[in-house]
Amino acid sequence: MRLLLVEDDDHVAAALSAILARHGFQVTHARNGEEALQALLPAGAPPFGVVLLDLGLPDQDGYEVCGRIRKRTATPVIMVTARADVRSRIHGLNMGADDYVVKPYDTGELLARIHAVARRTGASEETAAASGAPATVILGPVSIELPTRRVSVDGTDVPLTRKEFDLLALLAQRPGVVFRREQIISEVWRTSWEGTGRTLEVHVASLRSKLRMPALIETVRGVGYRLVAPAS
Structure with a gap:
């Protein structure tokens, strides 16, 4: 698996690259945000399986880099940082990170986390391809293109993070059907960790804001959420 390591400390990067190489990873090292974004650009190059992103970069904030990565690719991003507070974790996940170490x-x-993120990504794509579900879901002005992970409202593209799209x-x-919070967390985040509940609320709020349709996702108090299809 190709792995992009974004780390400004050469000593840390060298030590981690050596460990990753011993476990079969092909590591590309970027020392700052711009190098990371450039590494993701070349057309025709094999895709990266995972991006390991340090937040303390010299040229720009790691959160900003994560957001810019999300606009270019759906490659899983694992944030690696000393910022251990819950607010930083929530912000990182909301910016599109798939995990936070x-x-x-x-x-x-x-x-283990690298393999888990890569495995979840591959499994979700295979499931979507094998399910026989329609390639595009149309809900009033909202269009959801599953193979390309593209969402638009009235023909205007709406950029979403990986988890927001999922x-x-x-x-x-199943529009109109209530999905329990536990079920959503299990299927989207692949975890049963109770602390993920706050992250779910953040992602729902972000979707309502980005789509500019607050009524599209309805909160069923004490149970979960359901999608209310707009009237034709």
């Missing part, structure tokens, strides 16, 4: 970390745990696509499978 706090320094200092155990190398074995980091490797959440919207899940609810759009």
Whole structure:
């Protein structure tokens, strides 16, 4: 698997690259945000399986880099940082990160998280392809193109993070049907960790804002959420 390591400390990068290489990863090292974005650009190059993104970069904030990566690719992003507070984690996930690892970390745990994120990504794409579901879901002015992960409202593209798209696509499978919070967290985040509940609320709020349709996703108090198809 090709892996993009975004880390400004050459000593840390060299040590981590050596460990990753021993476990079969082809590592490309970027020292700042611009190098990372350039590494993701070349047409025809094999895609990266995962991006390991340090937040303390010299040229720009790692959160900003994550947001810019999300506009270019759906490649999974794991944030690696010393910022351990809950607000920073929520912000990172809301910016499009697929996982968040706090320094200092155990190398074995980091490797497990890399494989888990890559496995979840591959499994979700294979499931969508094999399900026989329509390639595009139309809900009033909202168009959801599943193969390209493109969402538009009245013909205007709306950029979403990976998790925002996954959440919207899940609810759009059965408009009007209530999805329990536990079910959403299990299918979108692939975890049962209770702390993810706050992250779910953040993603729902972000979707309502980006789509400019607050009534599209209805909160069913004490149960979960459902997608209310707009009237034709």
